[in-house]
Amino acid sequence: MQVTVLGAGSMGHGIAQVSAMAGHDVILRDIEAEFVENGLEGIRTNLQGGVDRDKLTEEEMDAALERIEGTTDLEEAVADADLVVEAVPEEMDLKKEVFSDVEDAAGEETVIASNTSSLSVTEMASALEHPERAVGLHFFNPPHIMDLVEIIVAEQTDERTEKFAIDYVQGIEKEDVVVRDTAGFATSRLGLALGLEAIRMVEQGVASPADIDEGMEIGYGHPMGPLELTDHVGLDVRLHIAEHLREELGERFKPPQSLRRKVRAGNLGKKSGEGYYVWEDGERVGMSGEWGGDE
Numbered sequence: 001m002q003v004t005v006l007g008a009g010s011m012g013h014g015i016a017q018v019s020a021m022a023g024h025d026v027i028l029r030d031i032e033a034e035f036v037e038n039g040l041e042g043i044r045t046n047l048q049g050g051v052d053r054d055k056l057t058e059e060e061m062d063a064a065l066e067r068i069e070g071t072t073d074l075e076e077a078v079a080d081a082d083l084v085v086e087a088v089p090e091e092m093d094l095k096k097e098v099f100s101d102v103e104d105a106a107g108e109e110t111v112i113a114s115n116t117s118s119l120s121v122t123e124m125a126s127a128l129e130h131p132e133r134a135v136g137l138h139f140f141n142p143p144h145i146m147d148l149v150e151i152i153v154a155e156q157t158d159e160r161t162e163k164f165a166i167d168y169v170q171g172i173e174k175e176d177v178v179v180r181d182t183a184g185f186a187t188s189r190l191g192l193a194l195g196l197e198a199i200r201m202v203e204q205g206v207a208s209p210a211d212i213d214e215g216m217e218i219g220y221g222h223p224m225g226p227l228e229l230t231d232h233v234g235l236d237v238r239l240h241i242a243e244h245l246r247e248e249l250g251e252r253f254k255p256p257q258s259l260r261r262k263v264r265a266g267n268l269g270k271k272s273g274e275g276y277y278v279w280e281d282g283e284r285v286g287m288s289g290e291w292g293g294d295e
């Protein structure tokens with residue numbers, strides 16, 4: 001089938017890659033040629049990494065790359081698409097505009113999906129004349145490594161669309177969980193609850209960030225502790241989602257003061273070089289602030 005991905009950023013290029021690896025024809029669209037090219041370059045780098053680690057053959061890499069085309073032209077990108085997945089920035093107005101523009105240029109049967117990690121798919125679907133074709137496909141970062149896709153069923157999503165989404169996710173060899181469209185879905189809500197509590201524990205001096213993380217890694221088998229994960233996701237992103245969930249679900253998602261302070265100071269985690277840890281060249285080199293340097 002033909003899959004179109006809108007937005008060639010962190011998530012979009014990965015979604016294009018896993019779709020092409022599963023044999024789909026893929027069009028990757030962004031607003032500037034440079035962004036499209038960066039996305040395609042990211043896919044080449046990921047696939048070459050897979051070849052280097054013997055995860056796939058050179059032939060499989062070439063075949064996947066052959067199936068991916070880049071463009072900046074929205075109409076051309078969606079005209080023949082069976083599935084469009086948007087991975088544009090997390091802003092409701094933009095997502096609604098993109099949904100509506102896609103519907104104007106796509107066929108009647110095209111399923112229109114959002115990779116939102118927290119926004120209401122039901123609200124996005126309301127921008128469509130045929131909202132029953134809308135669904136959420138919440139991929140995890142990075143899509144070519146992470147096995148889960150959360151399928152978000154909006155109020156308007158019909159059975160055909162839900163089944164289509166499940167078949168697509170299984171076809172790209174990912175695991176699906178089906179979740180009703182509620183704030184934070186299943187994974188963002190639980191993941192954030194753990195992250196915010198860990199931040200409050202650091203504020204209260206319960207333990208150092210490294211000890212809290214190690215407790216969850218070794219004691220609970222989490223691949224990464226909640227504070228290091230917060231640094232990876234971005235403190236600004238977590239704050240934004242916490243504010244949204246507080247509004248929708250109540251005070252238990254109230255963002256801790258230290259999270260706000262760090263964001264105001266520009267300490268956004270790995271991407272800025274400091275969050276709950278200090279980062280150099282993408283590596284964790286120590287703890288931030290009062291926990292002073294060494295771990």
Ligand SMILES: NC(=O)c1ccc[n+]([C@@H]2O[C@H](COP(=O)([O-])OP(=O)(O)OC[C@H]3O[C@@H](n4cnc5c(N)ncnc54)[C@H](O)[C@@H]3O)[C@@H](O)[C@H]2O)c1
Pocket residue numbers: 006007008009010011012029030031032035086087088089090091098115116117118138139140141233
């Ligand atoms: N980054 C993550 O860890 C993560 C994980 C799961 C879900 N998400 C969700 O995925 C979506 C994208 O996030 P990201 O981190 O990839 O963002 P990003 O900023 O890396 O990429 C977004 C891309 O969309 C492009 N874009 C903007 N307007 C567009 C339009 N009208 N049409 C096509 N492209 C457009 C931008 O130029 C940019 O290249 C968001 O909804 C985010 O919440 C992100």
